[in-house]
Amino acid sequence: MQPITKLVAVQARIMDFISDNKKEITIYDIARELNISPATVSRGLNDHPAVKSNTKKKIVQLAKDLGYQSNTFASNLRKKRTNTIGLILPTINSNFHSSVIAGVEKVANDAGYTLLISQSLEAAGKEAANAKTMFNSRVDGLLVSLAYETNNIEHFQPFINKGIPLIFYDRVFEHKNCTSIVIDNFKAGYEVTQHLISQGAKKLVHITGNLNRNVYADRLKGFKLALMENEIPFSKDNVLAININKEEDLQEAITTILGMPERPDGIFVANDTSAVILIKALKKEKIKVPGDIMVVGFNNDPISKVIEPNLTTVNYPGYEMGEVAARNLINHLNGVMDIISTNTIILRSDLIIRESSLRNL
Amino acid sequence: MQPITKLVAVQARIMDFISDNKKEITIYDIARELNISPATVSRGLNDHPAVKSNTKKKIVQLAKDLGYQSNTFASNLRKKRTNTIGLILPTINSNFHSSVIAGVEKVANDAGYTLLISQSLEAAGKEAANAKTMFNSRVDGLLVSLAYETNNIEHFQPFINKGIPLIFYDRVFEHKNCTSIVIDNFKAGYEVTQHLISQGAKKLVHITGNLNRNVYADRLKGFKLALMENEIPFSKDNVLAININKEEDLQEAITTILGMPERPDGIFVANDTSAVILIKALKKEKIKVPGDIMVVGFNNDPISKVIEPNLTTVNYPGYEMGEVAARNLINHLNGVMDIISTNTIILRSDLIIRESSLRNL
DNA sequence: AAATATATTGCAACCGATTACAAAATTGGT
DNA sequence: ACCAATTTTGTAATCGGTTGCAATATATTT
Incomplete structure (x- = not known):
């Protein structure tokens, strides 16, 4: 066969492959075309050192010409590894x-x-169902922030039995086989x-x-300790x-707060969204923030910089937490790295003081 | 073998399986144990009608006792369907x-x-790389909101060649084979x-x-039309x-705006985040909103209800858009449903009028 | 040039579930 | 009890890539 003819023939077969959109291109197609074995093709595509660079x-x-795309499932099935992590x-x-997700996705x-x-939509049942799906999907590792309702991690x-690494972040559960990634909520x-005091x-x-x-x-423990240290009595109220x-x-x-006989002068709210709603309500009642009541939130959400007065809050580094969790996993x-050795990772969080808690201006 | 003995033996083998955390339980294990064929097991697990209910x-x-978990990859490989959708x-x-994601995830x-x-992080290159990964992962369908930079959809x-449904939402690209899900940005x-006028x-x-x-x-087209209809001349400025x-x-x-010889009295900003930054800047310059300049944003983000004055904006139903996109797919x-027949789905969006654009109070 | 070492490639058995088709078991009717 | 109709189960090929081991090809040494 003359070179030109041969080229044409190959071209034709390539067109065959491409036009036939029913069948996927596999390593077998490539192997046949090149008169080599599928094994070599597999190695070649994976840049295995034992394949001649020319081959x-x-x-x-x-592979490129034919538009070959590796079949992840066949590969996963054989390798028993999915290169997938669950969240x-x-x-x-x-x-x-969403910041956490962004960080995890990036890494x-x-x-x-x-x-x-x-x-999980905060429901234990759905969390369990999701976990099962993840397990079936054979994720290589799992990152979890627990639902509001979850009481146990059965x-x-x-995952634990099978040795699949499980990392909790934010809303964690103590377990000797799992790493937790948190900020120091107590300290915060x-x-x-x-600060309020x-x-x-x-x-x-x-x-x-x-x-x-x-x-x-x-956070409540930290709240209590601060009261105690300042000799402010603590009660359920x-x-x-x-x-x-x-x-x-x-x-x-x-x-409830508005109806208290003696109104508080400092309110620590566990998240910014709620703190903002509170401030708006207080303002509507002509209660001055921080003049009459100081307010502190938590998370450093964008709204904390928009509300007036700007909200004092704690910076909770979501993106970074996602990155750290993913990188660790x-x-x-x-x-x-051995995960067992690190049981808890504590990320830095900062108190960000803004107007809503500054009475001494 | 006496019943009891047999039971014990089975128990023992079950324990064998369970304790041997190296090997996965497969339908072959179940088949062997039950003295039936793997095919029947497969059918049984999938509730195939041709399996005796007793069996x-x-x-x-x-399966339950052994903690059997179906291997998704083997299944996908064989079925050529992944029950996975890409986003x-x-x-x-x-x-x-993140609202879109929540909606999609739910459905x-x-x-x-x-x-x-x-x-994609707004980068065309990363978008392409992601698309390739999705393709290799054999997603059954794909939902896309384009990156800022993307110029073509090569x-x-x-996906298009292979007949994998591709749906664009929000940032779309006109293509005869793809459905687009948008709001009427022109009208908005x-x-x-x-309204400003x-x-x-x-x-x-x-x-x-x-x-x-x-x-x-x-949105710009809509802006222009409104100017035209009100006989306000339009220029690049x-x-x-x-x-x-x-x-x-x-x-x-x-x-630039602050330095304009004749300052505008109405500013339409294409998203709330930017509108809020603008308002804060204007307030810092002692420019009254809406008194001196009226501002309108877009999206109805939470911050729009927090900024003072509350921001007039357009409700962009992210969660709903995610739901619709996923449901359609x-x-x-x-x-x-045939997707080809519906080329564009337009969701309802509403102008939400708040203080930032109300001069006639 | 023969012998040994090294680089490439091929063979064939996996991975685990699905399914067309064939075979066996059961049911029903006479 | 016998045969056909119907259920139920089994056989074996298949999806496509990976990898231990064997075989072949090439390079190096003596």
């Missing part, structure tokens, strides 16, 4: 959580991992409260969420533990 | 996009689909402008983004098309 070049070129979180559409993507995301047991709560607050109230969740429980994501519950709490998966 | 019961029970969007951590999850998410051609832009604005400025993107281009996601560029635009995948 490799031919393989890669033809289960309460809700996607909040500033904090995962750069490391060649695919990301599987699902939201539904994650299969303590600092917030100390240093600004002259005498009667403090803390509006918080489900105390089964570490984030809320720890100082804390309103509500379902902080439910606006009605929050409204009720606000009503991936390092562990790649054997760079 | 089915036994299979399901043992590519510019950035995850914005109110609009996808309820329909038994898994969600694969990746962000990188999605493989027109309404915003009409009705409130007495005479000199209008529109701060917007990359005009290659439909969302910005269409009326439009500041910048990289609206870059704060520096926005600051520059604001400086899934219906098409399930053959319930």
Whole structure:
């Protein structure tokens, strides 16, 4: 066969492949075309050192010409590794959580991992269902921020049993086999409260969420400690533990506060969204913030810089937390780092003082 | 063998399986244990009608006892269907996009689909890379909101060629094989402008983004039409098309506006975040909003209700858009609906009038 | 040039579930 | 009890890439 003729023939066959949109191009097609074995093609495509560079070049070129796309499933099936990491979180559409996702996605993507995301919508049942799906999808590792309602982590047991790394962040659960990534909520709560007291607050109230969740429980502990250190008596009235994501519950709490015989002069709210709603309500009642009542939030959401007065809050580094969680998981998966050795990672958080808590201006 | 002995033996083997955490339980294990064929097990687990209900019961029970988990990859490989849908969007951590994700996730999850998410970070190159990954992962369908930079959709051609449904939302690209889901940006832009004019604005400025993107281009068209209809001359000075996601560029635009010989009295900004920054800058300059300058944003982000004055804006239903996009895709995948027949879906959007544009109070 | 070492390639058995088709078991009717 | 109709189960090929081991080709040494 003359070179030209041969070229034409190859071309024709290429066109055959391309036009026939029913069949996928596989390594077998490439192998046949090049008169080599599928094994070599597989190695060539994976840049295996034991393939002659010339052969490799031919393989890669033809693969490109034919528009070959590796079949992830066949590969995963055989390799028993999916290069996928799972992420289960309460809700996607909040500033904090979407920042976390962005951070995780960035790191995962750069490391060649695919990301599987699902939201529990704060329901334990859905969290369990999601976990099961993730397990079936054979994620290489799992990142979790627990649902509001979750009381135990039985539904994650299969991962633990199978040695699939499981990392909790934000809303964590203590477990000897799992790493937790958090900020020091205790310290943050303590600092917030100390700050309020240093600004002259005498009667403090803390509006918080489900105390089964570490984030809320720890902040409360910090709150209590600060009161104690300043010899301010603590009673149940100082804390309103509500379902902080439910606006009605929050409204009720606000009503409670407004109706208190002796109104508080410093309120520490466990998230910015709620703090902003509170401030708006106070302003409507002609109560001055910070003049009459100082308010501090938590998270450093964008709204905290928009509300007037600007809201004092705690910077909760979501994006960074996502990055750290993902990096940790991936390092562990790649054997760079042993995850068991690090049980808890604490990220830096900062009290950001703005007008809403500055009485001594 | 006596019943009891047999039971013990089975128990023992079950324990064997469970304790041996190296090997996965497969349908072969179940088949061997039950003395039936793997085919029957497969059918039994999938509730195939041609399996005796008694056998089915036994299979399901043992599967449960052994902690069997179907191997998605083997299944996908064979079925050539992944029950996965891909989602590519510019950035995850914005109110609009995270709402979309939440909507998509909800629908996808309820329909038994898994969600694969990746962000382009507004870069065409990364968008292409993500598309390739999605393609290799054999997503059954793809939802896309284009990157700021993307100029063509060559990188999605493989999907189109292979007949994988591709749906654009928000930032779309006209293509005969693809459905687009949008709001009527033209109408919205027109309404915003009409509203400003009705409130007495005479000199209008529109701060917007990359005009290659439909969302910005269409709103500008609406802006222009409204001017024309009100016999307000249009010139280039009326439009500041910048990289609206870059704060520096926005600051520059604001400086430009402040330096204008004749200051505008109505500004239409293409997103709320930027509108809020603008308002804060104006307030710092002692320019009254809406007294001196009226401002309207776009998206109805949470901050729009926090800024003072509250921001007039256009409600952009992200969650709903996500739901619609996902539902459409899934219906098409399930053959319930033909996607080709619907080329464009327009969601309702509303002008939400708040103080920032109300001069006639 | 023969012998040994090294670089490339091929063979064939996986990975685990699905499914067309064939075979066996059961049911029903006479 | 016998045969056909119907259920139920089994056989075996298939999806496409990976990898241990064997075989062949090339390079190096003596």
